[in-house]
Amino acid sequence: MFRIENITAGYGDITVLHGISLEIQKGEIVSLVGANAAGKSTLLRAISGLIPIDEGAIWFEDERIEQLDIKDRVAKGLIQIPEGRELFPGMSVQDNLLMGAFSKEHRKKANKNMEKVYELFPRLKERYKQMAGSLSGGEQQMVAIGRGLMSDPKLLMLDEPSLGLAPIVVQQMIQIIKKISEDMGTTIFLVEQNVNHALKLAKRGYVMENGNIVMSGSGQELLNNEHIKKAYLGI
Ligand SMILES: Nc1ncnc2c1ncn2[C@@H]1O[C@H](COP(=O)(O)OP(=O)(O)OP(=O)(O)O)[C@@H](O)[C@H]1O
Ligand SMILES: [Mg+2]
Helix, strand or coil: EEEEEEEEEEEEEEEEEEEEEEEEEHHHHHEEECCCCCCHHHHHHHHHHCCCCCCEEECCCCCECCCCCCHHHHCCEEEEECCCCCCCCCCEEEHHHHHCCCHHHHHHHHHHHHHHHHHHHHHEEEEEEEEHHCCCHHHHHHHHHHHHHCCCCCEEEEEECCCCCCCHHHHHHHHHHHHHHHHHEEEEEECCCCCHHHHHHHCEEEEEEECCCEEEHHHHHHHHHHHHHHHCCCC
């Protein structure tokens, strides 16, 4: 469904990603884990089209997309939920959600999709008029995910949704991601520093270090790996 081959990318003269390859099958939850500055967010930016790639190819549903602009990738169903949520704090929950309906087609079905979001996140329905900036961290993350769902993602890429959340809220977030995968059939690419949660949830995972994929396998295989245990789980 989705495949990247040997992509190289970075910022100006600085290369951050040194030939990354990975693939995601339809319906899978795949996690990408790695330490600070490994290049995880840079990879998501390259996939979304926020930064160009220098080399390599990005395939989405049998089509090469690395030359398409961001809008066209979104229209195809490639949606990123950015690290740090990036909401409009002075706008209501509802208006933030509406910002996720980019295309004409999605603006037309915005009400229907908003109902789906409210079904998934009843808390947001209760607070639809509240300014996003006054929501709790967990609620803000719900808005960020909900905004992404407004464009009917086929591949939903989440950049550290658990960042800054209390353990119990992280658990809720994990359940929500599971639910999106199971109930909506959305394929999910999850980027996390929370290695334990991310690998438990995922069918498969990749480990990134210094802009390279250094390991891949089933979530369970990776959790049992000695290097992962030492470097990421502190066991
Ligand atoms: N806009 C930018 N301009 C220049 N360098 C950048 C920019 N954004 C990120 N970098 C650099 O790229 C490298 C990878 O950063 P990136 O944000 O992709 O890491 P990450 O794995 O997402 O880390 P974290 O877990 O802390 O979010 C870092 O060395 C960072 O300083
Ligand atoms: Mg990051």
